[in-house]
Amino acid sequence: MQQRNAFYSTAPPDAHDRERLDNVHPAGWRNPQPAGRYSLVVIGAGTAGLVAAHAAAALGAKVALIERDLLGGDCLNVGCVPSKAIIRTARLYAEMRNAEQYGAQIPGDIRVDFAAVMERMRGIRARISRSDSVHRLIAAGVDVFFGQAYFTGTDTLTVDGTKLRFKKALIATGARPNTTCIPGLVKTDYLTNENIFDLTELPRRLLVIGGGPLGCELAQAFCRFGAQTIIAQEKPLFLPKEERDAAQLLSDAFARDGIEVRLNTRAVNIRVEGGQKRVDLVSDDYSTTVAVDAILVGTGRIPNVDGLNLEAAGVDFDTITGIRVDDFLCSSNRRIYAAGDACLEHKFTHTADASARIVVQNALFLGRKRLSALTIPWCTYTDPAIAHVGLYVRQARERDIPVKTFTIPMHDVDRAIADDEEVGFVKIHVKEGTDQILGATIVARHAGDMINEITLAMVAGIGLRTLAHVIHAYPTQAEAIKKAADAYNRTRLTPRIQWLLRCWLTW
Amino acid sequence: MSNESLINEQRLDRLQRAAFGYFLQAVNPANGLIADNSRGNSPASIAVVGFALSAYPVAVERGWMARSDAVEHSLSVLRFFRDSDQSGSPEATGFKGFYYHFLDMHTGARVWRSELSTIDSALLIAGALTASMYFTANTPEETELRELVETLYLRVDWRWSQGEAATIRQGWKPECGFLHYGWDGYNESIILYVLAMGSPTHPLKDDSYEAWTATYQWENLYGYDYLYAGPLFMHQFSHAWIDFRGIRDRFMREKRCDYFENSRRAIEVQREYAQRNPHRFAGFDENCWGLTACDGPSNLLPELADEPRRLFGYAARGVPYGPDDGTLSGWAALASLPFAPETALCAAGNMLQRYPEMLTAQQYTSSFNPTLATANSSAWVSDGHFGLDQGIVVMMVENYRTQLIWRLMRDCPYIHVGLRRAGFRGGWL
Numbered sequence: 042m043q044q045r046n047a048f049y050s051t052a053p054p055d056a057h058d059r060e061r062l063d064n065v066h067p068a069g070w071r072n073p074q075p076a077g078r079y080s081l082v083v084i085g086a087g088t089a090g091l092v093a094a095h096a097a098a099a100l101g102a103k104v105a106l107i108e109r110d111l112l113g114g115d116c117l118n119v120g121c122v123p124s125k126a127i128i129r130t131a132r133l134y135a136e137m138r139n140a141e142q143y144g145a146q147i148p149g150d151i152r153v154d155f156a157a158v159m160e161r162m163r164g165i166r167a168r169i170s171r172s173d174s175v176h177r178l179i180a181a182g183v184d185v186f187f188g189q190a191y192f193t194g195t196d197t198l199t200v201d202g203t204k205l206r207f208k209k210a211l212i213a214t215g216a217r218p219n220t221t222c223i224p225g226l227v228k229t230d231y232l233t234n235e236n237i238f239d240l241t242e243l244p245r246r247l248l249v250i251g252g253g254p255l256g257c258e259l260a261q262a263f264c265r266f267g268a269q270t271i272i273a274q275e276k277p278l279f280l281p282k283e284e285r286d287a288a289q290l291l292s293d294a295f296a297r298d299g300i301e302v303r304l305n306t307r308a309v310n311i312r313v314e315g316g317q318k319r320v321d322l323v324s325d326d327y328s329t330t331v332a333v334d335a336i337l338v339g340t341g342r343i344p345n346v347d348g349l350n351l352e353a354a355g356v357d358f359d360t361i362t363g364i365r366v367d368d369f370l371c372s373s374n375r376r377i378y379a380a381g382d383a384c385l386e387h388k389f390t391h392t393a394d395a396s397a398r399i400v401v402q403n404a405l406f407l408g409r410k411r412l413s414a415l416t417i418p419w420c421t422y423t424d425p426a427i428a429h430v431g432l433y434v435r436q437a438r439e440r441d442i443p444v445k446t447f448t449i450p451m452h453d454v455d456r457a458i459a460d461d462e463e464v465g466f467v468k469i470h471v472k473e474g475t476d477q478i479l480g481a482t483i484v485a486r487h488a489g490d491m492i493n494e495i496t497l498a499m500v501a502g503i504g505l506r507t508l509a510h511v512i513h514a515y516p517t518q519a520e521a522i523k524k525a526a527d528a529y530n531r532t533r534l535t536p537r538i539q540w541l542l543r544c545w546l547t548w
Numbered sequence: 549m550s551n552e553s554l555i556n557e558q559r560l561d562r563l564q565r566a567a568f569g570y571f572l573q574a575v576n577p578a579n580g581l582i583a584d585n586s587r588g589n590s591p592a593s594i595a596v597v598g599f600a601l602s603a604y605p606v607a608v609e610r611g612w613m614a615r616s617d618a619v620e621h622s623l624s625v626l627r628f629f630r631d632s633d634q635s636g637s638p639e640a641t642g643f644k645g646f647y648y649h650f651l652d653m654h655t656g657a658r659v660w661r662s663e664l665s666t667i668d669s670a671l672l673i674a675g676a677l678t679a680s681m682y683f684t685a686n687t688p689e690e691t692e693l694r695e696l697v698e699t700l701y702l703r704v705d706w707r708w709s710q711g712e713a714a715t716i717r718q719g720w721k722p723e724c725g726f727l728h729y730g731w732d733g734y735n736e737s738i739i740l741y742v743l744a745m746g747s748p749t750h751p752l753k754d755d756s757y758e759a760w761t762a763t764y765q766w767e768n769l770y771g772y773d774y775l776y777a778g779p780l781f782m783h784q785f786s787h788a789w790i791d792f793r794g795i796r797d798r799f800m801r802e803k804r805c806d807y808f809e810n811s812r813r814a815i816e817v818q819r820e821y822a823q824r825n826p827h828r829f830a831g832f833d834e835n836c837w838g839l840t841a842c843d844g845p846s847n848l849l850p851e852l853a854d855e856p857r858r859l860f861g862y863a864a865r866g867v868p869y870g871p872d873d874g875t876l877s878g879w880a881a882l883a884s885l886p887f888a889p890e891t892a893l894c895a896a897g898n899m900l901q902r903y904p905e906m907l908t909a910q911q912y913t914s915s916f917n918p919t920l921a922t923a924n925s926s927a928w929v930s931d932g933h934f935g936l937d938q939g940i941v942v943m944m945v946e947n948y949r950t951q952l953i954w955r956l957m958r959d960c961p962y963i964h965v966g967l968r969r970a971g972f973r974g975g976w977l
Contacts, residue, residue: 277729284765285732286869293870297858305728326661326723438762443802446767448776450868452826463826466869468767473802528768 052239057163064167064174065112072186075205079105081405082198082207084190084349087114089213089381089393089400091173096401098181105184105207107200112185113173114215115234115382116390122169123238124258126162128422131265135298135424142461153267155243162238192354195374209376209404212356212364213397214345216382220338223250225311229318232337234259244268244335248320250308252279254421256339257291261423263337264300271301271331273308273322280421284434287427287484290464294425311336344383362386368411369403370396378404385412389419418496420489425465428492431480431499434470443473447505447525451485454524456516462486467521469495469505469529476504476529483521491519505529555882555897561610563882564945566910568607570938571600576653580625583653585843585914586933591650591659595668597625598675599939602789602953605682606946619689622679626696629672632656636664638722645704645750647672649719663719663727666709670740673701674789677743677963681956701962706744706752714759716740716752732763734777736785738807738970746966757970761799769868770820773803774813778866780840780880781940783811787886788943790963791954794975801973812887819891821867829874831918831927835898838880839865839872842937843914843930852920859920874919878903879912883940885948903927912937 052058062068081097083090086108094106111118140147171177178185188201197206218233220226232240234255245268249260252274264270272279272295278288279295295302303322310321317332344363351358357365357373364372364379371378378400381393395415402408418430437444452463465484472479481495498508509526513519534542555563574583576592582600584593601622607613629647636643639657648658649665680697683690709716716737717726731737741760744752765776777783786792792807800806822837845852846861860871878899884892900907905926906916913930914937920928946952957963958976967977 290869325727326721434765435763438764444766445773446765448767448769450769450826452824452868473766528771531771532768532773 051236052163053160053241055160055163057160057167060167061118061163061170062111064170064176065118066108066110066187067175070175070187072188072201072203073184075105075186075203076103076184078206078208079103079184080208081105081401082205082210083107083213084198084210085114085213085215085345085381085383086112086173086185087213087215087381087393088116088390089215089383089397090114090211091178092394093211093213093380093397093401094178094183095181096398097405098183100401100405102405103184104182105186105205106178107186107188107190107198107205109187109189112175112178113170116393117166117170117173119235119238121390122166123162124234124255124262125422126165127158127238128258128262128424130158130161131262132424135265153243155266156241158266159238159241189348191348192350192356194353195355196376198354207376209378210354211397211400211404212349212351212372212377212379212383213381213393214349214383216342216344216363216388218338219341219343222340223308223311223338226336226338229311229313229336231311232335234339237337244333246333247271247335247337248273248308248318248331248333249337249339250320251339251341252276252281252304253339253341254280256337257295257421257423259337259339260300261295261298264295264298269301270299271303271333273303273306275305275307277305279304280427282433283421283427283429284468284482286466286468287429287482290425290484291423291427294423294464342382342388346383366412368413369409370400370412371403387417387419389417392417392419416496416499418492420492422489425462425484425486426488428483428488429481430492430496431478432470433480433482437470437472437479442479444470444479445473446470447528449521449524449528451518451521454518454521456518456520457485459516460486460518462518467491467525469522469525471505471529476506478503478505485518485521487518491522494519494522506533555893555900560893560945560949562910563912564606564942564949565610565612566907567879567912567938567941567945568603568612570911570933570935571603572613574935575600575621577621577624578654579628579656580621580623581628581651581653581656582625582935584650584935587931590653592653592656593650593668593935594647594665595649595671596935596939598668598671598673599788599935599943601625601672601675602678603939603942605678605956606942606952608682609950609952615683616689619683619693622683623689623693623696626676626679626693626700628656629700630696636722642669643720643722644708645669645700646709646720661721661723663721665719666716667718667737667740669704670737670743671785673704673743674739674957676700677960678789678953678956681960701743702747702749704743704747705750706747707750709744710752710756714753715756715763716744716760734764734775735782739786739789742786742790742963742966742970744966745969746962746964748962748965751969754969758798761797764799766803770817772813772816772820773805774817775799775803775805775807775810777814778839778869779864780814780818780838780866780877780884781864781936783814783887784880784883784940784944787811788940788947789953789957790967791947791951791958791976795967795972795977796974797971806975808887811884815884815888815891818867819895826868827872827874829872829917829919830921831876831902832874835895836876836902837895838877838899839867839875840877840880841865842875842877842880843932843934844873844875845917845920845928855920873917875915875917877912877915877937878906879914879937879941882912883944885944889948905929908933912941 080102082105186200247268249272260272306324346358355374364384380396382388399410420428451457451465469481470479505526513523581592582596583590604618632641646669649662676697680694711726718731719727818837819834822832825832841864845859881895916927918927
């Protein structure tokens with residue numbers, strides 16, 4: 042497996058990256074002298090680790106934070122931040138090519154300057170790295186150690202030869218790409234989220250293996266930059282956890298963009314011949330070989346649980362599912378908790394953040410906050426984006442909850458029509474006979490922003506009936522949510538009530 | 549709705565008879581197989597044979613075909629299937645009582661590396677059962693016909709078609725086993741489940757139907773509460789054989805609806821979508837709709853190679869999420885007759901008036917596309933007649949006129965058992 046290491050990064054060492062590295066792993070860093078016994082030792086300085094360290098320190102705890110690589114973890118360095126930065130540029134290119142759709146002229150020379158795209162990304166990443174910087178941690182009173190943590194007992198560990206004692210510890214070591222399942226892959230150069238943002242040249246031909254969020258987002262972005270892109274997905278639809286209509290709309294969008302979509306397709310062998318990568322693809326009884334210049338693997342993530350000597354700490358774990366925790370995020374060692382990708386099924390930055398806050402309360406303040414009580418939205422930032430919160434219809438029906446869905450296609454929303462962003466829908470699932478929101482899926486250009494209103498309603502216990510009374514600024518695409526609530530209200534007008542209203546009005 | 553646009557009884561009769569004519573044009577008299585479509589070298593489609601077997605009784609009743617000829621046609625194809633190669637080899641005709649989707653018109657061997665299709669086999673078997681319910685005379689020929697149908701039905705191993713899953717798999721190939729395509733949500737396959745549940749020899753497990761209905765989506769769209777399925781044929785095909793008026797499974801009892809009423813609402817959703825016409829295609833309005841599985845224009849056609857829009861060729865077009873390239877099927881409106889007669893007649897009449905070119909040789913072509921108008925301002929029209937389209941027209945018009953197919957199948961004991969095992973109650977059941 043290819044391991045990313047900042048010090049072996051092939052990214053151009055420009056001013057942006059020097060600033061970022063100065064923030065997230067300064068050259069010549071010397072670990073501090075450890076305190077006698079820490080209230081909380083945090084292993085891993087990704088989103089979960091940083092949130093926990095800052096929150097605990099702000100509340101007066103003595104905190105040590107250990108990171109073997111870069112502060113900010115995947116999200117800042119090789120995940121959400123760089124991907125969203127390049128997706129924005131990719132969207133702009135797509136809009137330029139579609140300018141006539143908006144009554145504008147297509148620019149004469151649409152030439153993709155990939156190096157400039159990546160330089161912009163590095164600038165953004167460097168700027169955002171300031172909030173995750175070691176300097177902020179020090180200012181907050183956190184002792185920052187760089188090195189590999191290694192448990193030596195149930196309440197001790199070492200980092201870089203230094204022994205740390207703790208009352209409580211948090212394992213927030215994150216996850217890494219799972220790339221073990223494709224024969225021949227390890228013998229070739231390949232891309233994952235850990236090195237794709239180091240590219241300075243656009244691959245002419247790209248094969249994306251995997252149709253999850255990472256594969257879908259980057260396949261579309263690289264296609265829009267001009268790479269001949271094939272995406273091979275083993276399942277019959279992209280984003281297999283999402284509703285089939287959402288996944289279908291995404292497939293259609295990919296085809297419109299010019300991505301060669303290979304669903305129900307497995308990569309069964311990879312080899313290098315004549316300087317190009319040849320990949321055998323199999324779909325049921327149909328086999329083909331494609332030749333490409335680069336392969337991006339997005340076939341899931343596995344938790345980082347190796348090298349920690351968890352056995353010595355009495356922490357149960359699984360190499361696939363990660364640290365075993367209860368609903369309070371406590372491991373089999375009552376002193377040690379876990380948060381984020383190292384233990385959670387939903388590997389998102391915001392979930393890591395929320396789980397870290399639970400750990401701070403439960404570990405340090407006798408809290409009894411439960412993971413299962415969280416309402417977690419998520420979004421895949423393709424175009425259109427696909428966002429979801431709560432239950433899917435399938436899950437509700439499996440639990441014998443009668444469910445009804447209020448669907449508003451985006452082509453019924455004035456702002457979406459004005460913006461020529463009519464692909465998509467808002468679907469809000471309610472418990473039938475009530476206005477209780479069970480979940481929602483939104484497919485829209487700005488689905489990630491729109492889902493937050495539904496999440497707020499669910500967390501606050503606000504039903505669709507109340508949402509119908511919320512005035513939405515006109516025209517906005519979020520008005521689709523109001524329209525769904527209005528549709529709910531109309532279903533309350535039973536024939537009997539309609540008859541009574543008619544009687545009242547004619548009286 | 550304008551009365552002028554309604555289709556009168558004589559025109560309806562002409563349309564239905566022309567649709568039936570396809571089966572006589574496309575049959576191989578030597579083995580009774582029917583071509584999938586009217587294009588040269590089309591293979592046979594097992595589903596189209598199912599529609600043909602259901603259409604022969606209609607033709608006999610209407611005097612378009614002698615009873616003896618209908619029996620002969622039916623016997624010919626039923627004997628072919630009984631004697632066909634069931635080894636499951638790549639060149640066989642079938643396996644486990646199921647059949648490959650497309651067969652050579654002459655030899656009956658699998659073509660196009662097609663899949664052993666569960667739904668298309670079910671449509672074939674449904675047609676065979678229709679024939680056995682109609683040809684009940686105590687003659688050697690009709691007795692043989694009924695015995696053949698019994699043999700074909702009883703040997704279908706429906707349980708095998710589940711593989712290791714809770715629901716029926718869409719297909720199987722000798723090269724790779726069961727296909728992996730997802731087949732969730734409401735679609736045309738109630739008839740498949742009913743036949744599979746009703747089998748006295750190889751029935752599905754008790755919870756299979758519920759496992760399938762667990763994937764349903766009950767939605768409020770454009771003001772209508774309905775069980776969602778995008779393409780119109782999904783709301784029509786099972787209804788060609790089974791009269792769903794007033795009978796309800798657990799899902800529909802909970803929703804206080806039935807599948808027949810659901811199809812009526814699906815038609816309203818089609819009309820609403822066509823009225824909205826989000827892609828601004830030519831022709832679409834509340835009386836010009838019909839997004840369904842059909843042939844269609846393709847960017848691969850030389851004359852359309854420069855068309856900037858994406859065209860989908862043969863595809864299951866649907867509402868509201870597409871695919872939609874402006875292609876409509878006139879026959880889909882006529883096949884909606886039993887659910888919403890006035891609406892369907894109005895739309896069918898209106899569409900024929902505006903786009904008479906959708907009929908060639910009096911038969912509905914698979915589709916037309918007014919957005920891709922030719923130089924003489926007529927709509928692009930598919931150059932093929934497809935057996936499925938003709939079959940659903942013959943059957944649904946007949947169900948509208950006399951309910952013949954429904955009446956026959958209401959008396960079919962296997963349908964009774966299948967519906968009951970699937971949890972249907974009430975009404976004529």
